[in-house]
Amino acid sequence: MTARTSHETAREIPEATVARLPVYLRALSTLSEGGTTVCSSEDLAAAAGVNSAKLRKDLSYLGSYGTRGVGYDVDYLRYQIAREMGATRDWPVVIVGIGNLGHALANYSGFRSRGFRVVALLDADDRRHGEVVAGVVVRPFTDLRAIVHEHGVAIGVIATPAAAAQDVADTMVGAGITSILNFAPTVLNVGLGVAVSKVDLSKELQVLAYHEQRKATAEPA
Amino acid sequence: MTARTSHETAREIPEATVARLPVYLRALSTLSEGGTTVCSSEDLAAAAGVNSAKLRKDLSYLGSYGTRGVGYDVDYLRYQIAREMGATRDWPVVIVGIGNLGHALANYSGFRSRGFRVVALLDADDRRHGEVVAGVVVRPFTDLRAIVHEHGVAIGVIATPAAAAQDVADTMVGAGITSILNFAPTVLNVGLGVAVSKVDLSKELQVLAYHEQRKATAEPA
């Protein structure tokens, strides 16, 4: 999996950098909409909320897209990062589990604007089938395989309760999906070739509560 | 801020460990519900999806709650982690921005079960006021200060569009909130004493797309 042969692309982008590229992309879009055509690493770093040295180092993994003494062309840099991230092409996505969260995700405009197209909404519950959410009709979970093959879907989103998540993941992998974004609060077991990313809505809140508690106990006024 | 005098609590829990404690908590709850009363670090690590050595080191920052040759008492360890995280007390929370995402968050059962109580839902849009979501009535954003004072709220959740987020954050801080969980896709500027945590729904998807693209270009079958 992680082994790389030397004939492959030379640039090996660190995972920490990859995780920040979407943030830079968003900051560049904001700058561009605001009418900025050129920005320094200092400007962009401020907009992205990071250190300017770190930003420059991150960008250097992609190539030399800046001009010394001047800065970066906003639209050009944005295009280069988007291309590197795969955001210039269209990614068909399926969402499984159309509860409150699935609804919110289906309607989330940030997906569409980043190149993700929701091609299907699936749910195991018969009563939801036929319902239209965000312009897409909810279909039976059993249609997954056909949809994946028809649209060439590589990415699946799980927004089901925890109890159903592993089964959904197994079916996704069986249907040919190779990347899963999991919103269910459970650890998924998948094969080696499959990438799983997890978003835990309450985890961040718990970390904040921890720090609140420490503040309260450390300084008893 | 980060300076620590020596008379304070001896145990200095690394940030990376704090971020994993909620995961352990969840895994322990699952084990407990499944009837497991004692587990080894190997078992718990598997349930949490981490390395067992890392798990043991993480737990060692909290204290010695295991028994050599035996393992950990599930409920006892769960209580100890919950206490350390502040999950044994009740945390009043306000959610601002009751769109699709705000709806989903208000209904998310994971908040309540982790000790978070949604005391108010706020929105700037007049037309939403009075609407009842998850048993809580939606109130005007201008009520924020009164609500924060009344319930002693320390934690606020922002689920507004990006354009409104900074204003909401400023108002929150002015009202006395010291921890913010931001779901809006924008970088927030806040004072030193305020903690901000950010969840970007599309960021994870973009990282997955990047790896998909790399897989596709690296091995052209």
Add this chain to the structure above:
DNA sequence: GGGATTTTGTTCTCGCGTTCACAAACTTCT
């Protein structure tokens, strides 16, 4: 054209986090 100025790209150092490996401590079996 040439020096001063600005800003990028990169090297170097430091610290944190992960993992290995093992001693300490507890249980079980004889």
Add this chain to the structure above:
DNA sequence: AGAAGTTTGTGAACGCGAGAACAAAATCCC
């Protein structure tokens, strides 16, 4: 009771990432 077997807790090695600092390259001004 004592030896064998388990499993925790931790010391030490290692690797990655963050940030400071600087050299290279472009623009600006005269």
